[in-house]
Every structure is written in C-alpha cells, then in structure tokens.
Amino acid sequence: MKDGPDIARIAALIGDPARANILTALMSGKALTATELAREAGVTLQTTSGHLAKLERGGLTRALKQGRHKYVSLADDEVARVLEALMGLAAKAGHLRTRTGPRDEALRKARVCYNHLAGDMGTRLYDRFIVRGYLGRDGESLILTGSGAAFVRDFGIDLDALDKGRAPLCRDCLDWSERRAHLAGSLGRVLLTRFEELGWARRDPATRVVHFSQSGESQFDRLVQGVT
Amino acid sequence: MKDGPDIARIAALIGDPARANILTALMSGKALTATELAREAGVTLQTTSGHLAKLERGGLTRALKQGRHKYVSLADDEVARVLEALMGLAAKAGHLRTRTGPRDEALRKARVCYNHLAGDMGTRLYDRFIVRGYLGRDGESLILTGSGAAFVRDFGIDLDALDKGRAPLCRDCLDWSERRAHLAGSLGRVLLTRFEELGWARRDPATRVVHFSQSGESQFDRLVQGVT
DNA sequence: TAAATGGTTCGACTATGGTCGAACTATGAA
C-alpha cells in the first residue's frame, strides 16, 4: 500500500478551504503579498502565515521576501496545471455547485490562468495556432514552428528574450471550463502581456477575469478567425 | 474569493491517507471490493464503508453492487489523470520520500495506470507510436491515424468493437515517474490486455507492477524499437 | 528616536472528522 509517491500529503495541503482560496488566488500568476492573500482567503494574517509556511514546505508555493513584504507565487506551472485539473473535476463532480452566475460567465469567457489566457478565448487561440501550423508536436512536447515564430515576432514579441529562461516556451494546459487545452508556458504568458500592451484587454485585479475592450475583442476575433 | 469550482472539497477528499490509499489501489483499473480496499487502506471495514460513501458522493468513484459484493472503481479516467498528476507533484515536492526501493524500481519500469500501461515501457510505447505516425493530433485531441489503425488491427485487436463505447479511443496521460506522456484511453487499455493475452506480461494483483516475461519483454522491445 | 505597518510565533480553544466496537441488514451456502 506504499506504492508510488505520497499523494495524500499534498492533496490534504490543497484540501483546506483557506489554502485552496490562496492557491486559487495565486492562479492569477501574480505574486501576492501575505496580507492580500489573507483577505482573499478570509482568515486573519496569523492564520495565513501558518498556511503559507505549510504550502511552501510542501513545495506548492515559492516566497520572496522584499523589504517588509512577502511575495508569494505558485512554485511551478505544473502546480497550476494540477490545480486547473482539480477544478475540472470539481466543476464536473460538484453536483449543484455549477450555478453559472454573471461573473462566472465572464470567467468562462476569458480568465487568467497562471499568467496566460484561459477560458473560451484561450482555447480558441490555442486551436487556431494548431490549425495554422504555428504550434506542432515533437513527440510529447509542444513546439513553436518556424511559421509560428514568424507570426509571433510579427505580433511584436521579442522571442529571443524569451528563450533565455529555462522554463518551457510552450505547454498545453487543460481548461476546467472548456475541458480543452489552451496555451501555457512562457509564450502563453507573453501573449497575454502583449494583449494588455495593445490595449485589447486588462485584468481585473480582484477576480481572475480578463476584460476585453470592444475593439480589442474584435481584433482578437480577427486574429483567431483568419481567412483559412 | 468564490472564483471557479470548489477545489477544496475534492482535494480534501483525496487528502485523507486512507482514501488516498483506496484511490491509489483503484489506479490499477480493476474494480475492487470493499474488503479488499479496506485491507489496502489499512483500516477496518466500517471505516472503509464510510470512506467509500464519501468518495462516491464526491464523484470520484463508482460502485456496482453485485450479489453481496460491492465492486468499486474510479469514476472516470479523468479522475485517474488527476491522481497521476498529483503523484507527479508529490514525487517532485515530496522531499526525501523518493528512496527508490526495489519494488519502486519495478513500478517505474512498468505499471498499470487505470488499466493501461504506464512507466518507462508505457512512455516508450507512446513515443514510438508518435514517431511512426500511428498517433496524431487533431487540434487538441489525440487520434489514431490510418496507418496506426492498420498496425493495431494487425496486432490482433478488434478496433470496431472498441468504437462502440463513447469513451475516447486515445488519450494521453502524464506519467509521474517518467514525467512524460503515455497512452491512455480505451486503446491503451486494450493494448495492455493484448499483451497479457499474448503472454508477454501479467499484472501483479497486489501491487500495480506489470511483470514482463523475458521473451515478452524482448518482443515488446522489438515492437518499440522497429527499424525506422 | 518613535510610530506604523507587514509578518511571525506562541498558546489556548474548538471543531471537524477519522477511527473502531457493537449491533444490524442482506446475500449466499449448507
């Protein structure tokens, strides 16, 4: 009965409501400070401090002390993927909990998932990149093709600056609302940033919703629909 | 702070050691009876009964009453994927817990993951199918190509019988020991069954280890290495 | 320096929930 790694340890770590709220908040990809997380989790700062220590020891989060602030972020984008997958299960198995309120609607349409675009618009972007041959498969890993690199560069992104980090450029991430993949990895991150730069979209700092302006959304649609 | 589905509920469900043991045991893909699971989990039958009720209500397992026995299995292969992903995190984050014992070695080499082959041999099989063009990508989903179908049929598998189920034929599943994908879905399942039929391999009923016979392993190697 | 803000540590309280013994139901075998 001791097969494989100790799955209960980290599942229990995620299983506490306060910690789950913290992790969900961190799915925005932004590094949040302890007090912000306390507000998000609905518990006091002392309690949060204890939770953060546990999450860190469990390898789920990373903390960076800067001045008198403690900036916390998810340890890894694998952690984000696991959380997203858990949300998928919860959305399906959680019986009646799927009452789609108005904000829920917005979350389904476009939200941020560990710094990249998720939701309906995220999966549409991903699909389009696949169909156009911008993204390909090399064995198991996702790669950016030559034409894809050209397109991305043309979109105003400095690819060479990205390659410096050792984090994978592309990755797919299962979307809990769409139940399909969207683009993750550093490329996914920089694309969302570019959308913000262009004024197409802005993130709601409180929720994980990504708001597109009217012109931004139409431009995005044009990008995604293409001619082919 | 109520964004998305309730992730803590099911994470807590997985987070109890006894329940985690139960779920891990069910990763073998076989439907196990309550007493077997009780032995596996290391708790009494009464306790197990309670756990099983919770797991079922949480949508993680399915139960089938047959005579005076209760056969329990994982609800979904999405559940299996989440568990496998959690194992990946635990294997990485779980600091010192990665002392590779001898049985652990066998688990890494070949094990069963919800009825399909996982571990080193599973990923090798998957990679080979990709390289040979047996498996392809259609957008986000994994598909069996024409040549792949021909090969599988030639291997003695009745594909038409498989298509009847509405479960996806192919699916990739992240391997916690190899940290790469292996083949899941009904095709993955039937392939493992075929290996057993051919006498190449047999499952250890107690652990999740898949034992290959010497000739079986060499034949598998030939299958995977090929000429190309 | 003092005051204020951000975090941590300690201790005590409390409750949720896992655990088992015992009694009970249900199915199958003799």
Place this chain on the structure above:
DNA sequence: TTCATAGTTCGACCATAGTCGAACCATTTA
C-alpha cells in the same frame, strides 16, 4: 432453517489541525 460472509449504520472516543488573541520581530516612514 441455520450459519457465515459482505456491508452498513450508529455511537462514542479521540486526535489532528484550523482558528484567533496577544505578544513579539523587522522594516520603513516621520
């Protein structure tokens, strides 16, 4: 029928761990 095995339910016990108040560091600002 009686006996045995498989599961469930109930009740009581108990431990783990989440929670906050209070006091305590640390850093920045006045």
